Amino acid sequence: MTCEGFLVKGPSGPLVVPLGSSVVLPCYVDEPLPLKGLKVIWVRTDVNTLVHVYQDYESRSEAQYQDYRDRAHFFTDKIKYGNFSIHLENIRAEDKGFYRCKVYTEHESDETLVQIKAVEHLRVSGYNHPLSAYVGEDVTLNCSVDSHIPPEEIDEVSWRKTDKSEIIQVLGFEKNKIVPSDERYRDRAEFFTPEISKGNFSLRLKSVRTEDKGVYMCHVNAGNFSANTTAVLEQLGFSRLHIIVLILCIAAFGSALLLSLLWYQKTRSPNTNPLSLQMSVVSVPNVVMFFAFLFWGVIEGFLSETVACCAHYFLRPLLLLWTAPYTEHFPGKRKTAMHCIVHLQYSLFTNVVYSVLFKSFWEKSLRYEESDRVLITILFGIMILISIVNIVFSLAELIRNKDGRMRAVLDLVSDIGHDVLPPLQLIFLFYAFGAASGALFVVGVFPLFLTLTRYNWKDACVEKLECLRSVRRAAWLSFMIAVNAIMVSSYLIALKKEKDCVGWVCVAAFLQGLWGIVVVKHSFDDLDLPFRHVVCLIGSVGVVLVNSVALMTELIMKVVNGERGIEDMRKVVFSTECLFVSCVLLLTIFKPLIKKDPRHLQNEVAEIPHNLSNQNGEMRHLRDADEQEMDEMDETQPDSELQE
Numbered sequence: 001m002t003c004e005g006f007l008v009k010g011p012s013g014p015l016v017v018p019l020g021s022s023v024v025l026p027c028y029v030d031e032p033l034p035l036k037g038l039k040v041i042w043v044r045t046d047v048n049t050l051v052h053v054y055q056d057y058e059s060r061s062e063a064q065y066q067d068y069r070d071r072a073h074f075f076t077d078k079i080k081y082g083n084f085s086i087h088l089e090n091i092r093a094e095d096k097g098f099y100r101c102k103v104y105t106e107h108e109s110d111e112t113l114v115q116i117k118a119v120e121h122l123r124v125s126g127y128n129h130p131l132s133a134y135v136g137e138d139v140t141l142n143c144s145v146d147s148h149i150p151p152e153e154i155d156e157v158s159w160r161k162t163d164k165s166e167i168i169q170v171l172g173f174e175k176n177k178i179v180p181s182d183e184r185y186r187d188r189a190e191f192f193t194p195e196i197s198k199g200n201f202s203l204r205l206k207s208v209r210t211e212d213k214g215v216y217m218c219h220v221n222a223g224n225f226s227a228n229t230t231a232v233l234e235q236l237g238f239s240r241l242h243i244i245v246l247i248l249c250i251a252a253f254g255s256a257l258l259l260s261l262l263w264y265q266k267t268r269s270p271n272t273n274p275l276s277l278q279m280s281v282v283s284v285p286n287v288v289m290f291f292a293f294l295f296w297g298v299i300e301g302f303l304s305e306t307v308a309c310c311a312h313y314f315l316r317p318l319l320l321l322w323t324a325p326y327t328e329h330f331p332g333k334r335k336t337a338m339h340c341i342v343h344l345q346y347s348l349f350t351n352v353v354y355s356v357l358f359k360s361f362w363e364k365s366l367r368y369e370e371s372d373r374v375l376i377t378i379l380f381g382i383m384i385l386i387s388i389v390n391i392v393f394s395l396a397e398l399i400r401n402k403d404g405r406m407r408a409v410l411d412l413v414s415d416i417g418h419d420v421l422p423p424l425q426l427i428f429l430f431y432a433f434g435a436a437s438g439a440l441f442v443v444g445v446f447p448l449f450l451t452l453t454r455y456n457w458k459d460a461c462v463e464k465l466e467c468l469r470s471v472r473r474a475a476w477l478s479f480m481i482a483v484n485a486i487m488v489s490s491y492l493i494a495l496k497k498e499k500d501c502v503g504w505v506c507v508a509a510f511l512q513g514l515w516g517i518v519v520v521k522h523s524f525d526d527l528d529l530p531f532r533h534v535v536c537l538i539g540s541v542g543v544v545l546v547n548s549v550a551l552m553t554e555l556i557m558k559v560v561n562g563e564r565g566i567e568d569m570r571k572v573v574f575s576t577e578c579l580f581v582s583c584v585l586l587l588t589i590f591k592p593l594i595k596k597d598p599r600h601l602q603n604e605v606a607e608i609p610h611n612l613s614n615q616n617g618e619m620r621h622l623r624d625a626d627e628q629e630m631d632e633m634d635e636t637q638p639d640s641e642l643q644e
Contacts, residue, residue, distance in 0.1 A: 006033060008084075008103050008110040014117035018227045020146065021123070022089045025114045027101035029082040037106035040084045042072070045113075046097040052086055054079060093119050124220050126229035135239035135299055135559070138206045141231040143218030145199040152176065156221040157201045159189070161214055170216065171203060184211075208233075209300060210558045238559055241299045245555055248292035249548040256285040256541045256548075267533065282320035282536065285544045289313045292551060293569070300558055301569070304356050304500055308507050309573050311352040316577075318345040319514070320539050323584060325532040342521070344394035346514040347387040353507060354383055354425065360498070361432040372431065379428040386421055422487055422515060429494035473589045480519070484512040503570035510574040513581035520589065530591045535584060543576050 006029050017023045025042070035057055042051040044065075052072045053060040059074050073087045084103060088095065096119050102111035127142040145154065158179075159170040171189040172179030173196070181189050188206045195202070201218060212233055219228040238246075259281045266277055290313040297306025318341045358380045365373050491508040495501045529535060550572040557565045566572060 005108060006031065006103075006105075006110060008101065008112045010101065010112035010114050014115040016118045016120065017091045017095075017116055018120045018225075019091060019093065019123045020125070021091050021227075022087060023091060023116070025086050025088060025099055025101070025116075027084040027086070027103070027112055027114070029084075029103070032080060032082045033103070033105055035080060037104075038079075039104040040074075040079070041102050041104075042086055043100045043102070044097060045100050051088075051099060054084070091116075091119055093121065095119060120225040120227065122220065122222050122225040122227045124218060124227040124229045126218060126231050130232040130234045132234040133208050135208055135210055136241055137208055137239070138204060139208055139233065141203040141205065141216050141218070141233070143201045143203065143220075143229055143231070145201060145220055151197055151199050154220060154222045156219075158219050159201075159203050160217050160219065161212075162217070170205075173201060203231075205233075211300075211563070239299065241295050242555060242559060245292050245295045245299070246552060248288055248295070249552045249555075252285045252288040252292065252544055253548045255288060256281075256544045259284060260537055260541045264537075278324055278536075279321075281540045282324055283317045285540065286313045286316045286320075289544060289548060289551075292548070296551065296555070296569075300555065300564070302500070304360070305503060305568055305570055307352060307356050308503075308570055311349060312510075312573065312577070315345045315348055318342065319581075320536060322517075323529055323532060323539055324536040340394040342514065343390060343518050346511070346518050347390035347394065349511065349514065350421070350425075351384060351387045351391075353511060354380065354428070357429070357432070357504075376428065376432045379424060379431070383421065383424050383428065386424075422483070422512070426487065426490050426494070429491065433494050433497065476520070477586075477589055480516050484509075484516060487512050500568055500570075503568040503574075506570050506574035506578070509578045510581065513578055513585065516585055517581065517588070520585065529584065529588050531587065535587065539580050539584075543580055546576050547573050 009026075009028055009030070011026045015023060015025075027040075027042075038054070040054040042053070043049065044051055049065045049067070050063060051065065051068045052074060053063040054074055054076075059076060061069065064072065068088075071089045073089075075083055075085060075087065078085075084101060086101075096116050099114045099116070100111055101114065103109060123146045125142075125144050125146060131139055131141070133139040141159070143157070143159070145151070145157075155174070157173040159172070161168040161170050168182050168184065169179075170185050171181045171191065173191065178191060178193075180186070185205075190204050190206070192200060192202055192204065201220070203216070203218070205212060214233060216231045216233065217228050218231070220226065259277065263277045263281050290310055293301070293306060293309040293313060297303075297310065301309075322342045358376075361376060365376075368376075488505060488509050491505050492501065495504050498504065547569075550566065551569060554564055554566050554569060557563070
C-alpha cells in the first residue's frame with residue numbers, strides 16, 4: 001500500500017477540559033497509511049516536552065516524559081485505520097497548552113496542532129459501578145466535589161433523573177438552600193446535610209421503588225465552570241412487601257374459590273342455613289384484597305389509586321350482602337335493611353372519593369382567588385354533611401328501624417340528598433379543577449332540575465299513563481342512563497387536566513352505579529333481585545379473581561420491566577365493578593320480564609284497564625263487609641247497647 005500525500009486533521013477548535021477528567025486529543029487521516037516506516041510523535045510545544053511516540057509498529061512508552069507516563073495512551077488498535085489520537089487521563093491544571101501531532105511515512109510527513117485552552121478547576125466524582133437494591137430499601141448515590149472552590153461558592157448542585165424523554169428534578173441545592181424535589185421524590189430524597197460543607201453532595205434515596213431504576217446525574221455549577229457525574233441504579237428485585245402482596249392476591253384468589261365451593265355444597269343440603277358461610281364468602285376475599293392494595297400503595301401505588309381501591313374493597317361486602325340470599329335474618333324489615341346497606345356504602349365511598357379530590361385541589365389552590373377557595377370549601381362541606389346525614393340515617397335504619405319524628409326528618413334529608421348530591425359534585429369539580437364555564441355550569445345544574453322534578457314512577461305511569469310495568473321501568477332506566485351519562489362525561493371534562501383522569505372517570509362511573517341502585521329503591525316498592533345465588537357468586541368470586549390476577553400481573557411487570565402496564569389499577573377494579581353493578585341494576589329493574597311464570601305478562605296487561613275499577617271494587621267490598629257486620633250486631637245486641 002502506498003500513499004502519495006496525506007493531510008493530518010485535528011479538532012475543530014480549542015478544548016476545554018474539566019479538572020481531573022480525561023480527554024481525547026484528536027489526530028487522524030482520512031485514508032489509512034502504510035504501517036511500514038510509520039512514525040507518530042506527540043509533543044507539548046510550549047514547554048518542548050515529549051508526550052508519546054509510536055514507531056516500528058508499537059507504542060514507545062519509555063520515550064515519554066515522566067509527567068505523561070501512564071497518563072497518555074495511543075489507541076493502538078486504531079492506528080492501522082489512520083487514527084493517531086491519544087487519550088490523556090487525570091487532567092491537571094498544568095496540562096493547559098499546545099500539543100503537536102506529527103505523522104511521518106517513508107516519503108512524506110504532516111502535522112496538526114491541538115490546544116487545551118482551559119482546565120476547569122471543578123472536579124465532580126461519583127461511584128463508577130452500577131448500584132442495586134431491593135424495593136423498599138435505602139440507597140446512596142455518590143457525588144463528591146473535589147475543587148479549589150469552597151462549597152459556599154458553589155452556585156448550584158442538582159440531582160436529575162433521565163426518564164425516557166423526561167428529565168425529573170430529584171433534589172437540588174442552590175445558594176446554600178435545599179431546593180424541593182419533584183413530588184415523586186418528595187420526602188424520599190435528601191442530602192447528607194452535615195457533609196455539604198465538605199463538598200459531599202451525595203443523595204440518599206429512601207424506600208426505593210421500581211420506577212426509581214435508571215440513570216441519575218449530579219450536575220454542579222460554580223462560576224463559569226460546570227461538571228457532573230452519573231450514578232446508575234440497576235434493576236430492582238422483589239422486596240418483602242412485594243412478596244406479601246403476591247401472597248395476599250393468591251390468598252384472595254384461593255379463598256374466593258374455596259369458600260364459594262363450600263357455600264354451594266351447603267346450599268344443596270336440606271334444612272341448612274348457610275348464612276355464616278355466606279358472610280365469609282362476601283367478606284374474607286375482599287378484606288384480603290383490601291390489605292393487598294394497602295401494601296401495594298406503600299411500595300408502588302399513588303395516593304388516589306390506593307385510597308380509592310382500599311376504600312372500595314373495605315366497603316364492597318355491603319353491596320354483596322344486598323345481592324346475597326339468606327339475609328332474612330338481618331335486623332329490621334329485609335327490604336329496608338338491604339336498601340340501607342347499599343345507601344351506607346354509597347355515602348361512605350362518596351366521602352372518601354371527594355376527600356381525596358379536595359386534597360388534590362387544595363395542593364394547587366394557591367393560584368385561586370380567596371373567594372373561589374372559600375366557595376369550593378363550602379361546597380365540599382355541604383357534600384360531606386349530606387353524606388354524613390345519609391350515613392346516620394342508614395345506621396339508624398339498620399340498628400333500630402323504628403318510626404318517629406327524628407326518623408322522619410332523617411328520611412326527608414336523605415331523600416333530598418339523593419337528588420342534590422350528584423349536581424353538587426359536578427359544580428364542585430368544575431370550580432375546583434378549573435374547567436368551569438357558563439355552558440358547563442348549566443350542564444352541572446341540569447341534573448339538579450331533573451332529579452328534583454322526578455315523578456313518582458309507579459303512580460305516574462300506572463294511574464295516569466296506564467302503561468305496562470315493563471314500560472315504566474324502561475322509562476326510568478332511560479332517565480337514569482341519561483343522568484349518569486351526563487355525570488360521567490362531566491367528570492371527564494372537569495378532570496381532563498389531571499394525570500389520572502381515566503382512573504377518576506372509572507371511579508365516577510361506579511359511584512353513579514351505586515347512586516342508581518339507591519334511587520331505584522326509592523322509586524319502586526316492588527323490586528327484588530333474581531338469581532341471587534348466581535349474582536352473589538359472580539360478585540364475590542368472579543370480580544375478585546379478575547382483580548387479584550390483574551394486581552399480580554401489574555406487580556410482576558413493574559418489578560421485571562421497571563414500568564407499570566396498566567398504570568392505574570382503578571381502570572381494572574372499577575371497570576369490572578361497573579359491569580357488575582350494571583348487571584345487578586338491570587336484573588333488579590326487569591325482574592318481572594325474566595320470571596318463569598308465562599302468565600305474568602297476561603296478568604300485567606289485564607291489570608291496567610281494570611286498575612281503577614279494581615280499586616272501586618275494593619271499596620264496595622269494604623262497604624258490604626261493614627253493612628254485614630252492623631246487621632250481625634243488630635241481631636245479637638239490645639237496642640240500648642247499639643245506641644250507646
